[in-house]
Amino acid sequence: MMSPSRLKERLIALIMVAAVLFLPPLVMVVDRPPEVGLSWLPLYIFVTWALVIALAAWLLEQRSGD
Amino acid sequence: MRTDAIVISVAFGYLALLFVIAAWGDRRAEQGRSLIGSPTVYALSIAVYCTAWTFYGSVGRAAQYGPGFLLIYLGPTLAMLMAPFMIRKMVRIAQVQRITSIADFISARYGKSQGLGALVALIALIGITPYIALQLKAITVSHAVLVNYPLAPELSLAEEAFWVDKSFWVALVLAVFIILFGTRHLDASERHEGMVAAIAFESMVKLVAFLAVGVFVVFSLFHGPGDLFTQVAASPELVGALSLEAVPGGASGWVGMLVLAFLAFLTLPRQFQVLVVENVDERHITRASWLFPLYLLAINLFVIPIAMAGLLLPAGNPDPDSFVLTLPLSAGLDGLPLLVFIGGLSAATGMVIVETIALSTMVSNQLVMPLLLRSKRLHLSSQGGLAGWLLGIRRVAIVLILLLGYLYHALIGDSYSLVTIGLVSFAAACQFAPAMLIGLYWRGATGRGAALGLIAGTLVWAWTLLIPGFAQSGWLNDAFLEYGPWGLSWLRPYALFGLEGWDIYSHSLLWSLMANVGLLVGISLFSRQSPVEKTQAALFTEAMHPGLIESSLWHGQTTRGELRTLVTRYLGAGATARVFADVPNAGPDDDWPAPPDLITRAEQALAGALGSASSRVLINSLVRGEALDLESVLSILDTTSETLEMNRRLEQQSRELAQASEELRAANERLRELDRLKDEFVAMVSHELRTPLTSIRAFAEILRDGRDLPEEKRIHFLDVVVLESQRLSRLIEEILDLARLESGRLTLTPQRLDLVALARHSVDAVHRLQEDRGVSLEVDIEVDEAPVIGDPDRLEQVIINLLDNAGKFADDDAPRVRLHLTPHKQHYRLSVEDNGPGIAEEERERVFEKFHQIKRHGAGAGKAKGRPRGSGLGLPISRGIVAHLGGRLWVEEAPKLKGACLVMELPAAPAETAASASPP
Numbered sequence: 001m002m003s004p005s006r007l008k009e010r011l012i013a014l015i016m017v018a019a020v021l022f023l024p025p026l027v028m029v030v031d032r033p034p035e036v037g038l039s040w041l042p043l044y045i046f047v048t049w050a051l052v053i054a055l056a057a058w059l060l061e062q063r064s065g066d
Numbered sequence: 067m068r069t070d071a072i073v074i075s076v077a078f079g080y081l082a083l084l085f086v087i088a089a090w091g092d093r094r095a096e097q098g099r100s101l102i103g104s105p106t107v108y109a110l111s112i113a114v115y116c117t118a119w120t121f122y123g124s125v126g127r128a129a130q131y132g133p134g135f136l137l138i139y140l141g142p143t144l145a146m147l148m149a150p151f152m153i154r155k156m157v158r159i160a161q162v163q164r165i166t167s168i169a170d171f172i173s174a175r176y177g178k179s180q181g182l183g184a185l186v187a188l189i190a191l192i193g194i195t196p197y198i199a200l201q202l203k204a205i206t207v208s209h210a211v212l213v214n215y216p217l218a219p220e221l222s223l224a225e226e227a228f229w230v231d232k233s234f235w236v237a238l239v240l241a242v243f244i245i246l247f248g249t250r251h252l253d254a255s256e257r258h259e260g261m262v263a264a265i266a267f268e269s270m271v272k273l274v275a276f277l278a279v280g281v282f283v284v285f286s287l288f289h290g291p292g293d294l295f296t297q298v299a300a301s302p303e304l305v306g307a308l309s310l311e312a313v314p315g316g317a318s319g320w321v322g323m324l325v326l327a328f329l330a331f332l333t334l335p336r337q338f339q340v341l342v343v344e345n346v347d348e349r350h351i352t353r354a355s356w357l358f359p360l361y362l363l364a365i366n367l368f369v370i371p372i373a374m375a376g377l378l379l380p381a382g383n384p385d386p387d388s389f390v391l392t393l394p395l396s397a398g399l400d401g402l403p404l405l406v407f408i409g410g411l412s413a414a415t416g417m418v419i420v421e422t423i424a425l426s427t428m429v430s431n432q433l434v435m436p437l438l439l440r441s442k443r444l445h446l447s448s449q450g451g452l453a454g455w456l457l458g459i460r461r462v463a464i465v466l467i468l469l470l471g472y473l474y475h476a477l478i479g480d481s482y483s484l485v486t487i488g489l490v491s492f493a494a495a496c497q498f499a500p501a502m503l504i505g506l507y508w509r510g511a512t513g514r515g516a517a518l519g520l521i522a523g524t525l526v527w528a529w530t531l532l533i534p535g536f537a538q539s540g541w542l543n544d545a546f547l548e549y550g551p552w553g554l555s556w557l558r559p560y561a562l563f564g565l566e567g568w569d570i571y572s573h574s575l576l577w578s579l580m581a582n583v584g585l586l587v588g589i590s591l592f593s594r595q596s597p598v599e600k601t602q603a604a605l606f607t608e609a610m611h612p613g614l615i616e617s618s619l620w621h622g623q624t625t626r627g628e629l630r631t632l633v634t635r636y637l638g639a640g641a642t643a644r645v646f647a648d649v650p651n652a653g654p655d656d657d658w659p660a661p662p663d664l665i666t667r668a669e670q671a672l673a674g675a676l677g678s679a680s681s682r683v684l685i686n687s688l689v690r691g692e693a694l695d696l697e698s699v700l701s702i703l704d705t706t707s708e709t710l711e712m713n714r715r716l717e718q719q720s721r722e723l724a725q726a727s728e729e730l731r732a733a734n735e736r737l738r739e740l741d742r743l744k745d746e747f748v749a750m751v752s753h754e755l756r757t758p759l760t761s762i763r764a765f766a767e768i769l770r771d772g773r774d775l776p777e778e779k780r781i782h783f784l785d786v787v788v789l790e791s792q793r794l795s796r797l798i799e800e801i802l803d804l805a806r807l808e809s810g811r812l813t814l815t816p817q818r819l820d821l822v823a824l825a826r827h828s829v830d831a832v833h834r835l836q837e838d839r840g841v842s843l844e845v846d847i848e849v850d851e852a853p854v855i856g857d858p859d860r861l862e863q864v865i866i867n868l869l870d871n872a873g874k875f876a877d878d879d880a881p882r883v884r885l886h887l888t889p890h891k892q893h894y895r896l897s898v899e900d901n902g903p904g905i906a907e908e909e910r911e912r913v914f915e916k917f918h919q920i921k922r923h924g925a926g927a928g929k930a931k932g933r934p935r936g937s938g939l940g941l942p943i944s945r946g947i948v949a950h951l952g953g954r955l956w957v958e959e960a961p962k963l964k965g966a967c968l969v970m971e972l973p974a975a976p977a978e979t980a981a982s983a984s985p986p
Contacts, residue, residue, distance in 0.1 A: 024317040031310040039309035056356040
């Protein structure tokens with residue numbers, strides 16, 4: 001069981017991490033096509049997106065008991 | 067199979083199903099078994115964010131502009147992660163203040179200002195109507211594609227009679243739906259349960275439809291995603307399609323779009339409606355804040371594959387917005403395209419329903435009601451008539467808004483692609499963000515600043531997005547796009563002040579928000595808040611304050627009768643009865659003054675129906691004297707935080723005090739106990755000293771007086787005298803030892819010795835005595851040699867004392883004592899256990915207290931008389947000696963004999979070689 005202020009701190013940290021992941025310059029870093037084919041960018045977005053959602057779910061459901 | 071009749075009957079059958087679901091939801095709500103009381107339904111209702119624009123337009127946008135479409139969903143993901151603090155705060159404010167819409171919210175924040183509410187309602191109406199038009203257009207286009215395929219959907223709505231256009235009839239059915247389920251209650255702050263249930267259902271339908279077509283495209287048209295992307299990689303014109311270059315505006319366009327979607331998600335009227343007004347339970351927000359992003363992820367999963375597939379397989383229709391339909395159609399399927407059509411229909415209708423309810427509430431409460439309240443004629447009509455009026459206004463507004471949307475769609479809808487209209491509306495809604503979000507956290511934001519910011523931001527938006535859009539539709543001469551109006555090139559709408567290279571939305575957002583926020587903050591810093599504004603600002607920014615007291619603001623005078631008449635006139639008799647039911651401290655009849663609580667309740671009830679601004683005007687017209695006690699409320703708000711902090715500190719101090727006094731009390735108790743023990747000890751010592759003294763004296767007197775005693779008697783008596791004297795001197799020796807130990811003057815001569823030899827020696831010393839007492843003594847020494855540092859005499863004294871004690875406390879019938887010596891981690895442990903009753907857990911430390919004697923109870927006490935009692939000094943002295951030698955002495959459960967076990971632990975002496983090898 002986390003204290004509410006600790007939960008808030010972790011959530012804010014997660015939001016900041018998500019914002020950094022979804023914005024340039026990180027986005028520009030992954031925007032590189034492999035040898036053949038398409039840019040990695042969409043795959044990167046989907047993977048990080050799923051990761052952020054999973055972390056948020058883990059964080060928020062810990063407290064759902066009360 | 068794909069005849070017009072079937073398509074139309076399926077579409078209208080689906081709409082009929084929505085009616086059934088909504089009616090069911092309302093029925094369940096009346097029975098008190100709400101359908102929508104779950105976080106999942108809440109998350110699904112938020113998914114009204116995904117409109118036809120998502121359903122058809124995302125694929126189109128992905129095909130044309132690469133991964134940029136994802137930003138429209140990443141923004142809300144970020145916003146929703148903040149929901150546990152931000153949306154929760156808004157929900158709490160909305161519940162307390164009976165907020166009915168975003169216009170009402172902003173108006174209430176800035177002192178229940180009528181003007182600001184009207185401004186927001188007007189901007190929403192202008193900005194959002196095209197968005198409704200977009201949904202109707204999507205229905206028309208998707209229907210045309212479905213029916214005309216493989217021919218291109220030749221559309222020329224302006225030329226076609228409106229009754230041929232299916233979306234006109236859909237709009238009409240929706241108007242009926244919204245009137246039925248959206249205006250059931252007069253109180254717009256109440257939830258529309260049936261409507262929310264229908265919206266949640268629609269969100270599931272559109273998700274299932276989109277996933278179905280995605281799975282079909284990836285796994286049926288192609289052999290899985292690997293196959294699809296191999297083919298895409300093989301076609302050179304598609305290689306750059308998914309990189310950042312394809313996104314308009316590049317990196318800055320990327321950031322702009324994310325900010326746009328983030329703000330619009332919070333400020334679009336329909337999102338405010340489902341997020342805040344329709345929220346059933348604050349706790350649902352927590353789960354929805356990850357469930358809704360998950361929904362967004364799921365509905366976007368197949369967008370890129372469908373877009374790529376559409377570009378790879380030319381399906382006869384070059385319009386990428388229709389790929390979702392044309393791909394399954396090109397495969398010759400019948401059922402799937404129909405499902406897709408229904409999915410698109412549900413996306414469109416869901417948005418239209420919620421948006422229209424939100425807009426109609428704004429129009430009736432923020433635009434029409436304030437005007438009506440000004441006309442004198444209306445005040446004369448009485449008795450509940452206005453309740454009907456109000457609902458009537460809202461219903462007319464619904465029809466008008468839908469008609470307006472339809473007109474927009476019919477007249478200029480052709481010239482815009484789906485995404486364009488959507489983003490223009492997004493940018494309009496974003497203008498509410500500064501007033502709403504800054505007002506939520508900064509108490510100093512003033513109404514004047516908010517109004518000027520809104521106006522300026524909206525004007526910039528109109529110049530940079532709306533008017534150029536009209537120009538591109540051919541309504542205006544579009545020369546000013548390229549050269550600027552009157553040849554002023556710095557005023558070019560798409561390159562204001564010469565800022566070029568940005569995409570039009572980021573460009574518009576930048577300038578409009580800059581003007582908006584700049585004016586809001588700048589003017590706020592140099593203008594004053596009225597008292598009402600100050601209070602409302604405090605109530606909004608401090609909404610999450612745990613100490614927020616819901617105190618009554620009204621302190622003027624009015625009678626209950628007058629208040630009742632006012633509320634009845636607007637809300638009807640039923641609602642009035644609920645407001646006036648169980649009022650505390652109410653007088654016996656209507657001539658009594660209304661208590662402040664009642665006035666507040668009446669104001670809130672009116673606010674739920676009319677909006678906060680109108681409600682305040684009405685109550686103000688009735689209440690005489692000092693109407694609002696604002697100063698006191700402000701001071702309450704300002705002092706609550708200080709008080710809370712002070713409370714917290716006081717609480718902490720009192721906790722510390724309580725702890726300290728508890729410690730003191732315990733110490734005091736210990737002291738008393740020690741004092742009592744000392745008294746006992748003195749008594750005991752006196753007694754112990756007296757006993758041998760008495761017998762010495764008695765025998766000495768006998769010897770003195772009885773000169774004719776037989777010789778053997780005389781010798782016996784002299785022996786007794788000698789024995790008792792020895793006992794006396796031993797006792798005195800012990801007391802002296804103790805005194806030395808206490809004062810630290812005990813002299814020990816530590817030297818290296820073998821504990822094994824010492825133990826054996828001690829056992830030999832007590833062996834005879836124990837045997838005489840019938841105690842069987844076992845010796846179990848596990849080591850051959852146990853070198854320790856110690857004073858041999860003192861240590862022997864300790865061991866003998868332990869053995870002696872054990873003998874005393876062993877079982878009465880078959881006393882057994884066991885000595886055990888074992889090595890233990892660089893130490894040697896010598897334990898002496900007996901098979902007596904043992905020592906209770908809580909007594910174990912106390913046996914080492916001076917003067918403490920273990921009481922022997924019951925039958926055993928009689929039998930034990932044969933064995934001497936201790937003085938109560940042996941163990942404290944032993945512990946003192948062992949401690950001086952760096953060891954420990956304690957009591958534990960006897961492992962073998964089940965009685966008490968005293969353990970002495972001494973550190974092993976360092977090896978002699980090591981000791982000699984070490985430098986001096």
